[in-house]
Amino acid sequence: MTDKWPDWLPLRESLRSRTPYGAPQVAADARLNTNENPYPLPENVARAIEESINAVLTGLNRYPDRDAMELRKALVGYVREHILSKTTLDVPELDEGNVWPANGSNEVLQSILLAFGENVAGFAPSYSMHSILTEAVGKSFKAVPLKGDFTPDLEVLKGFLAAKRPSVFFLTTPNNPTGRSIAIEQIGLIAGLVASHGGLLVVDEAYGEFSDQQSAITLIDEYPALIVVRTMSKAFAFAGARLGYAVARREVIDALQLVRLPYHLSAITQAAALAAIGESRLLLSEVAQIKRDRDALAQSLSELGFDVTPSDANFILFGGFDSFETIKGWTSERLWRALLERGVLIRDVGIPGTLRVTVGTSAENDSFINALRAIATA
Numbered sequence: 001m002t003d004k005w006p007d008w009l010p011l012r013e014s015l016r017s018r019t020p021y022g023a024p025q026v027a028a029d030a031r032l033n034t035n036e037n038p039y040p041l042p043e044n045v046a047r048a049i050e051e052s053i054n055a056v057l058t059g060l061n062r063y064p065d066r067d068a069m070e071l072r073k074a075l076v077g078y079v080r081e082h083i084l085s086k087t088t089l090d091v092p093e094l095d096e097g098n099v100w101p102a103n104g105s106n107e108v109l110q111s112i113l114l115a116f117g118e119n120v121a122g123f124a125p126s127y128s129m130h131s132i133l134t135e136a137v138g139k140s141f142k143a144v145p146l147k148g149d150f151t152p153d154l155e156v157l158k159g160f161l162a163a164k165r166p167s168v169f170f171l172t173t174p175n176n177p178t179g180r181s182i183a184i185e186q187i188g189l190i191a192g193l194v195a196s197h198g199g200l201l202v203v204d205e206a207y208g209e210f211s212d213q214q215s216a217i218t219l220i221d222e223y224p225a226l227i228v229v230r231t232m233s234k235a236f237a238f239a240g241a242r243l244g245y246a247v248a249r250r251e252v253i254d255a256l257q258l259v260r261l262p263y264h265l266s267a268i269t270q271a272a273a274l275a276a277i278g279e280s281r282l283l284l285s286e287v288a289q290i291k292r293d294r295d296a297l298a299q300s301l302s303e304l305g306f307d308v309t310p311s312d313a314n315f316i317l318f319g320g321f322d323s324f325e326t327i328k329g330w331t332s333e334r335l336w337r338a339l340l341e342r343g344v345l346i347r348d349v350g351i352p353g354t355l356r357v358t359v360g361t362s363a364e365n366d367s368f369i370n371a372l373r374a375i376a377t378a
């Protein structure tokens with residue numbers, strides 16, 4: 001890989017052996033590999049977005065609102081109405097100063113890494129972009145292993161925090177790629193531990209809408225060094241538009257302004273997101289269906305004889321290939337490829353002996369189960 005880059009290119013040494021991140025974008029009948037919402041936007045939502053975008057088109061000669069104030073107000077409204085209204089816990093008073101939107105939550109995560117700390121850590125396995133972004137901005141990432149059942153080991157965490165004192169610690173709930181979520185009491189404990197060593201806890205809730213757990217947004221009054229990152233890419237069926245956001249105490253959000261690019265969020269994106277938030281109820285209407293389909297898919301996988309990690313998200317991690325004579329000893333890559341040959345694209349997330357499947361439409365889920373059954377029980 002090192003040979004690939006010419007000598008005259010002053011590429012940073014730490015990037016020379018890298019390849020760009022990304023799931024394979026290959027054609028398949030059932031694309032169940034990137035945890036998107038499988039349902040297209042309803043026609044009337046698409047029309048509302050179109051009208052909202054049309055209204056800003058003649059103003060594109062000017063830069064957009066750098067602070068995205070209207071969008072931030074709308075996001076606060078969404079958080080209050082759809083996230084905090086479900087909790088029985090005390091909820092923080094929020095206004096637009098507590099929210100920061102960007103082009104997908106990946107950009108929010110990158111801003112966090114640009115703004116805070118030098119040494120960064122997080123549980124593993126988890127969302128690989130946390131470590132990739134950390135290293136891309138020139139910082140080091142250390143992983144704290146989860147237990148065999150993919151739950152955190154607080155004793156291991158305590159020892160790690162005392163020894164390494166990371167300034168940023170990532171926790172993803174529901175976790176990707178495992179699907180497991182962490183109860184709010186435990187997130188509070190972890191926030192307290194991270195803060196006691198001078199660190200900021202980043203809670204990545206990209207899949208929060210699929211979970212029955214309380215959001216860590218409820219904790220920001222009690223634990224100021226905490227930032228919650230959410231996205232419209234998953235439950236909201238809005239991945240193509242690119243809109244993620246952070247919710248935190250005002251001081252934390254203010255610090256992100258120090259590293260943001262001027263006019264980072266185009267007028268078109270702001271207009272599209274505003275219209276989509278106005279249609280939240282409709283856009284989120286498939287979430288309940290996806291959760292039911294997830295549970296049915298998990299059951300089908302178990303009934304077939306696979307090991308299934310309990311999921312609180314819109315995807316499922318499964319393993320136990322060795323229980324089947326036909327695929328005994330197969331690597332994840334081999335089973336992944338066999339499924340692809342049958343038109344079903346899922347994800348090899350790099351955990352040996354497992355694969356991750358995104359919950360799709362009923363027809364896609366059936367195609368996946370039928371293909372898997374045919375391969376494993378041939």
Ligand SMILES: Cc1ncc(COP(=O)(O)O)c(C=O)c1O
Nearest residue numbers: 104105106127176206231233244
């Ligand atoms: C845990 C987690 N966080 C963040 C993201 C990034 O999402 P986006 O940049 O589309 O908001 C993803 C995408 O798969 C994810 O799984």
